[in-house]
Amino acid sequence: MDAVYRLSFAILADEADARDAAQDTFVTAWRQIGRLRDPERFDAWLQRVAVNAARMTHRARRRRGVREIPASHVGEMAELPVTASVEIDARRLEAALGRLSIDQRSILALHHLEGRSLAELAEILDIPSGTVKSRLHTARQALHAALLAEAIER
């Protein structure tokens, strides 16, 4: 459950959304478990379900025009010490991800957080491997631009 939540949060960058997406992931997976023919590929299959659940959650949230900001998150950015640390990188990344599309966040999270190879990304996202390469490249460019923009705006 932790792994599903982690992936959901990496895609959605929002705790409440990640919670809903994780729950939806389990419900969907439970209903569709009979379609899983190769138990050895359960992890990849579940991540595919999680990515789809995150997309659905993101769409619903966007329609409502609501974005919850956890209380624990308020003020954090202003209080950061000016030191180059992993923690600072993490917060920059979290902020920058908010500028990316849901599909870009998904492919980046699967690759850089979950360590999925290009072939595995193709399977999970159900797209050709050539498309995976181009989308990943585009997502990386977008992320770098977003990171730069975050740094400049701060």
Next chain:
Amino acid sequence: MTMSDDWGEDRLANAYAAMTAARPAPADLQGGTLTALRTASIGRGPQPPGFARLSSVAASFGAVAIALVLVVVFTGLPHNGAAVPSAASPVAPGGSIAPSTAVSPPTGSAVPTILGIPVISVPELIALRTRGPAPSPEEVAVRGWMIRSNVVYDCAIPDIEQHPLVPRCLAPTFLMERPERPTELTTDGPSVTPLLGPDSHMEVDIAGQEPVEVIAIGHLADHRWPTCQPAEQDACRRVFVADRIVPADASLEGLPEPWRIPRSASSEPSTDPEDVVSRLEVLLGDITVVFMGHVAAGLLREVEPAVVDRGDIDSATQLHPVWVARALVAGDPEPGVARTFIIADRRVHEPALPIWDASEDGVAPLPEREQSLRWPPRGADIVEMPFDDEPGRPPVQVAVIDKTGKLVEARAATSAQIAVRDITMNAVGIADLPDGGVLVDWGGSMCDDLLTLTISASDAGIPDRVTVDGRRGLPCRLMLMYYAVVLSFDPAVRAEDLAGQYLIGP
């Protein structure tokens, strides 16, 4: 503010890891999901926001065929105690161990056995040991007289690695045909010097001056002989390894008290021996445990030298304590030959490791065919519960094995019955019901489609444990499903007298 913007692969991966580590899953996510699912499925109480889809899923199961509350109805559960191991019926439920054909009993007499193992004399053991180029590894029970020698003799410790089959500098313990008090390193009558290692059950006090009549259960051709020094291998094969020494008039019931390595171990095992046996029986069918013990992390090499040849197993057992169980497996081609199993002692919420099989070929994971499910388990009643709205989804099967002979009914829990207690994650909850029976429930994996529920009895034959084994399904440990059954016993059993455990993981 100036910051490096060279975001390489490692930096990005580290940032991702730190970002998600700083936002752990809410503590109530697991329980909340499960509780909401249960609430939705039985159609009671308000549904918290965010679970709209859960209710639609649950509703699709219909009013009666509620998949989350297992509807287990048995009509043919036995009332008798045929499944309870005893001295008269020493083999585990439903099975039988054929007497060894390697021993010839006196003509016209019944073959005496203990734990289903033929009882022979000391001269017969000597004959087995010296017969042919290699003795048989079949388990035997030797009746004789035992005494520990008090002879003191010089002993030079050889400069070679110690081996469990070649103990150095031990005063011998004699297993004799006749009661003697040897004053030398030999006896007048036939005798052998059995190997009593740290993995032997000694259930007799032989420290006195007088010999004690015993039955020594053990074997020749121990599987560890190939790891002896080449010059000592033949001698190693002919060592009589004593697994268990019991009084000659013993009536063996239940499991022997596990030995411990080290003997002074202060920490308690994470899992109970009964659960270890249950896991083995789920995989292998009926077994008769000859010995059983618990080895602290890092010490398995002392009793299983071959483990050093398997880096993966060695690493795992350096980190985790293990159970070692030697057992006769009823379904084996050679059921008279005991096998030695190594089972990681891991907590129920940890992923299970394979069961390892120690044989002459070394220590290796149990063959895949044996790790895979043996279904249905022997002596089980099976109930299938289809998913009505999903024709392609295999039904959940629950196998109930009653070892007490006192279970008269297992049935679905009603909404009112479920309401008596809250869910306990990763554990079996047991509660008395006002109208009789006990509620047994647990939060299980959504991948649990083949479940074994085993009701064990104490030495007194009283139901004392319910073990739910969910390890037959996919390698999926997600907690989502809620399961609840009501068990009725005759005579009635109180919840406080029952313990429960849920085994999860692949």
